[in-house]
Amino acid sequence: MPFKIYLPGLAPLMLALAAAVMGLLIIMPLGVVFTEAFAKGASTYLASFYDPDLWAAIRLTLLVAAISVPLNAVFGLAAAWCIAKFEFRGKSLLLAIIDLPFSMSPVVSGLVWVLLFGAQGWFGAWLIDHDIKIIFDVSGIVLATITVTLPFVARELIPLMQDQGVDEEAAAVTLGAGGFTVFRQITLPNVRWALLYGVLLCNARAMGEFGAVSVVSGKIRGLTNTLPLHIEALYNDYDFVGAFAAASLLASLGLVTLVLKTGLEWRYSGELSHARKR
């Protein structure tokens, strides 16, 4: 347990400063989103949802998240399992690769796929010959999203699994359990809340990703525009109510994520990496 330090006078000052920064940088912009969305009344706000392109963007965003989040959950779980429970060569390299998307601009993450699979890219000609479309298509958007959201689940699970060690698994084996049973009945339940936490953050990022997706999508309205891209398009058209109405959806997603995340942290703090009580 960390000791609390009391600094008379300084603590309230710091607190006030933190609150001011929070208000200025987070609460106020969030307020602006909803104010602008309802600037011309609720009916105009609702009317902007009659746009079929908006619904196409929402469907695409949901589709991309529905594919990339489960894939990343599986990858994250597998990677964390390997890293936390086994010793092998190249472990730190794998850790570094998992962290790469955090340290690299999302635009670069998108660009590498264009360089590989774009018409002028390394495999571009071969893909055109075989009539396979990756860039300017859903598959490219999924690839870019997966790249950007790669670390979320693994990063949440690794510290927790390292902390839990392998004793419980070893005990299960001596009691007669096979590999799959051990994973399903011991390893997985021990990280379930951390996994959910990681998936939640991964999903929020997957739905909100702009940079990487904008490079590969081609921004074809009604076809390859995800919700964040569609918001930009509306804004560039000076359709402010439409843009902020769509933005209010993403902002709401953010708020829901925040509530769920806080709920998890509050209820299961002992079983998460981020909010562990030491």
Next chain:
Amino acid sequence: MPANDEGDAALALEVKGVSKSFGRYPALKDVSFAAADREFLALLGPSGSGKTTLLRVLAGLEEPDAGEVRFGGEDYLAIPARRRRAGMVFQHYALFRHMTVAQNIAFGLKVRPRAERPSTTEIRKRVGDLLDLVQLTGLDKRYPAQLSGGQRQRVALARALAIEPRMLLLDEPFGALDAQVRRDLRHWLREVHDRAGVTTVFVTHDQEEALDLADRVAILRDGKLIQLGKPQELYDHPASAFVYDFLGPSCRLPGVVEEGRLRVGDWVTPAAADAPKGDVDVYFRPDEIEFAPADGAGLAAQVRGAAARGPQIRIDCLVEGRSLELQVRDVIAPAGVALGLSVRFRPTRVKLYPRGAEAAVTSP
């Protein structure tokens, strides 16, 4: 309870020439021993002596680089850990944290293949019996986090016993408990072992625990088994200075053996026929001494301090230039042991080892 109905095979566990290294660090070097059916065997050694590695080899959690392990005549190394039926209690219990006490104990039965799995009612009954055995009746719905250390340890034991193990492996089972709880659990554990009728291998670094509890004690050091015997044998005939030192508090003085006589300072006494010749280290227990011998022969000790603890008096003194701590019962202590006083005493039982043959490591 797992009643072992098969006839008493003389040997249950045979370990031959087992070696294991981790990278360049050798953890076990050519270890061989055997344990009889239903024997309670302690593996005793300081940390880093390889005792836990040996236990994990027996459980099938580590594969030895060389050597043979047989159980009941079977090649145990050919059997994967999950089929060895070696109930293991881990040092930190390794209870399944997301399962209740009852679910923990039932785990080994529930993961059995359908054909061998007992019915739900049977499992429930078995769990109840085991809870009674480990004296945790009524705690079946608790989670490990809601139990004390001693209770967790007993759940871990019940969980290991649930699979009707052929062998019970205990890795420092009392390591994380306080002294009073350890003593209480010690005798209870021996009782459980006797009732379960299994062969038990028990790892500890506490010599008192090992000598108190086990039928035989194997002493390990730096991955080698250096002596194996009944507690009394080990205590009376330690094979080396290390074993002597490890088994209890000891005092050491330099001496010389010449012409059948041992000389320590100005004290000369006949040496045993099998005593080593030349420069020796003279070992004796701090409480195996007599004060102010009638004939006046003995070692001169300069008292530097004395502290009474119950009927015992610890005397901190200087003998032959070395600081020693002697222990005596107050009835035999010379009247008025006081600071600066010079007294004579002599060890009643000494052990001689060639000088410098083995640097003694003090037990924790």
